[in-house]
Amino acid sequence: KAGVTQTPRYLIKTRGQQVTLSCSPISGHRSVSWYQQTPGQGLQFLFEYFSETQRNKGNFPGRFSGRQFSNSRSEMNVSTLELGDSALYLCASRRITDTQYFGPGTRLTVL
Amino acid sequence: ELKVEQNPLFLSMQEGKNYTIYCNYSTTSDRLYWYRQDPGKSLESLFVLLSNGAVKQEGRLMASLDTKARLSTLHITAAVHDLSATYFCAAKETSGSRLTFGEGTQLTVNP
Numbered sequence: 001k002a003g004v005t006q007t008p009r010y011l012i013k014t015r016g017q018q019v020t021l022s023c024s025p026i027s028g029h030r031s032v033s034w035y036q037q038t039p040g041q042g043l044q045f046l047f048e049y050f051s052e053t054q055r056n057k058g059n060f061p062g063r064f065s066g067r068q069f070s071n072s073r074s075e076m077n078v079s080t081l082e083l084g085d086s087a088l089y090l091c092a093s094r095r096i097t098d099t100q101y102f103g104p105g106t107r108l109t110v111l
Numbered sequence: 112e113l114k115v116e117q118n119p120l121f122l123s124m125q126e127g128k129n130y131t132i133y134c135n136y137s138t139t140s141d142r143l144y145w146y147r148q149d150p151g152k153s154l155e156s157l158f159v160l161l162s163n164g165a166v167k168q169e170g171r172l173m174a175s176l177d178t179k180a181r182l183s184t185l186h187i188t189a190a191v192h193d194l195s196a197t198y199f200c201a202a203k204e205t206s207g208s209r210l211t212f213g214e215g216t217q218l219t220v221n222p
Contacts, residue, residue, distance in 0.1 A: 031208060043199065043212035056207045090153060099144065100210060102154040 002027065004093050004103030012109045018079040021106045025072050025093030031055075032074040033100060034066060037088040046089075049074050078108075086110045113138050115202050117213035125221055127189050132216045134183040134200035142203040143183045144210065145174050147196045154199065157185075190220045 005024045013019050025032050034046040045058040049068035066076040072093075078085055086109050092100035114137040124130050134143070142161055146154040158167045160176035160183060167174050171194065173186045183200055197217045201210040 033208060033210075035210075035212075042214050043201075043210075045209045045211070048208055056209050058209070092154075094208065099156050099159050100208070101156060102146075104153045 004091055004101055006089075006091050006103040006106050008106060009104060010107050010109075012111065013081050014111050015081055015083060017081050018077065019081060019108060020075055020077045021089055021091075021108075023074045023076075023091030023093075023103060025074070025091075026101060029093035029095055029098075029101075030072050031094050031096070032068055032072065033092045033094075034074070034076050035090045035092065035102075036060075037090060037105075038084075038086070043090075046076065081110045083110050113140060113202055113204055113211045115200060115211050115213040117200055117216050119216060120214055121217050121219075123219045123221060124187075124190050126191055129189065130187050132185040132187075132198055132200075132218075134185070134213055136181045136183075136202040136211075138181075139205055140178075140181075140202035141205045143176050144201045144203070145172075145183070145185055146199045146201065148199065148215070149196050157198075187218075190218075192220050192222060194218060195220045 007022045031050045033048040037043045048056040052068045063079045068074045088105045088107050090105045091103045094100045116135045145157040148154050158174040163178040165176045171188045176183045197215045199215045201212045
């Protein structure tokens, strides 16, 4: 069974640009969550989507947004990038009450 | 707000020795997870603990949960070099699927 996939794996952007990251969940998993991992703040929850609806949102500014499509694939978007947005962005998928399984992550570097 | 604290944050141990990582959480949680992360890699699910007194073992790792004390432990028995990694505990809020992670314990097992 294929795991969670994320694209791209690495990304370099400059301040002020915007970026879109993609996540394909494990087949049959309808819930997708996003997390940001940085050395200073650790792992922080961004948001969760289920059946194309955002169910929960973490304490991040409005520059961070996401969406989920009917096939459960999800995208997150960060607009007006700041240096502090450099991080590993992890996507996780799960069935309704199951363990969250994480993808390999997208490493974003903002210059 | 759910908070999760791990200790120690850094652990250097010799092969063959035993040690325990502690994870405290601040408010009621209905699931406690342990994940492993290798450098530059994503999170690998190790255990999910659902109820008070739950104990799970896999190889040299054993996790337990005391919901009354809001404490989970990850016990390492006869450590080997392959266990070197960062270990995270994460507590799930009782509503929704948001995971709150601890700071992580960076484990180094020396020959």
